[in-house]
Amino acid sequence: MFETTIQDDVLQVQSSGARWLLTGWSGGYTDSKTVYNISVPEGWDRTDLATYSNERRDAAGFETDGPALLTGVDMQHAAGATIDGVRAVATVGLSNPAALPLDPDGTDPEGLVPGEAPATGTVNLIVGTERALGDGTLGTLLGVTVEAKTATLQQLTGFTGTTSDAVAVGTDPAGQAVSFAGSATDVGDATRTAVREALTRSFASRFADSEPPVSVPEADTGIVTSRIATPFDP
Numbered sequence: 001m002f003e004t005t006i007q008d009d010v011l012q013v014q015s016s017g018a019r020w021l022l023t024g025w026s027g028g029y030t031d032s033k034t035v036y037n038i039s040v041p042e043g044w045d046r047t048d049l050a051t052y053s054n055e056r057r058d059a060a061g062f063e064t065d066g067p068a069l070l071t072g073v074d075m076q077h078a079a080g081a082t083i084d085g086v087r088a089v090a091t092v093g094l095s096n097p098a099a100l101p102l103d104p105d106g107t108d109p110e111g112l113v114p115g116e117a118p119a120t121g122t123v124n125l126i127v128g129t130e131r132a133l134g135d136g137t138l139g140t141l142l143g144v145t146v147e148a149k150t151a152t153l154q155q156l157t158g159f160t161g162t163t164s165d166a167v168a169v170g171t172d173p174a175g176q177a178v179s180f181a182g183s184a185t186d187v188g189d190a191t192r193t194a195v196r197e198a199l200t201r202s203f204a205s206r207f208a209d210s211e212p213p214v215s216v217p218e219a220d221t222g223i224v225t226s227r228i229a230t231p232f233d234p
Contacts, residue, residue, distance in 0.1 A: 002015040002128030002172075006078060007062065013037075015128055016033055018173075020032055025070075026050070026069075030067055040072055073122065081198040083193050084186060092123050092203045094212050097159040097222040098159060098161050098163050098223050098225070099216055100225050107226045122166065123161055126168045134179070144188045144191050158214065163223055
């Protein structure tokens with residue numbers, strides 16, 4: 001069972017014996033009871049991310065170590081959804097959106113390149129399934145989660161995400177073993193459903209009293225991928 005707790009703008013997702021696959025600065029495969037999503041303050045400029053994450057975790061009263069995602073979104077806007085043994089928790093910020101037009105104009109990128117975005121945005125997702133997935137299947141679930149995130153945000157905002165999104169997907173090795181997690185499987189479909197609901201609810205909370213940007217130039221920063229690649233026949 002994946003359980004969630006929020007204290008002092010730190011979100012903890014916990015499941016005994018869980019195995020995780022994360023993107024971002026603390027990414028990779030890891031065995032950890034907990035994963036965190038931590039809201040950072042405006043103007044935050046720390047680069048010692050591991051030290052900072054541990055400080056915030058300890059200050060919030062969480063004693064268990066674990067990898068962390070970082071976001072500029074307050075945890076009051078965190079939203080979750082669960083179905084069929086899958087639990088998803090999302091925080092949605094759009095100050096640094098990313099756009100991928102199908103008709104690029106061939107110009108250099110507008111705004112920031114990925115990796116230079118401020119801490120005031122990001123879309124972070126933590127997803128856990130009670131089923132037991134091997135590392136390859138957990139990688140598939142990560143892809144399904146990112147696809148669901150992209151499809152949902154595209155419909156809500158017209159953006160594919162932001163320049164600093166991060167995702168963590170977790171599995172319970174003691175659960176029912178499954179070999180596949182694509183979108184047509186039970187676990188994949190449940191993940192898509194939970195991610196869509198969690199993102200939609202967090203988006204509604206975050207922009208209840210303000211309007212989201214409708215283009216990259218209207219945002220604080222961001223990127224439009226406008227270059228054109230050279231085609232070739234493999």
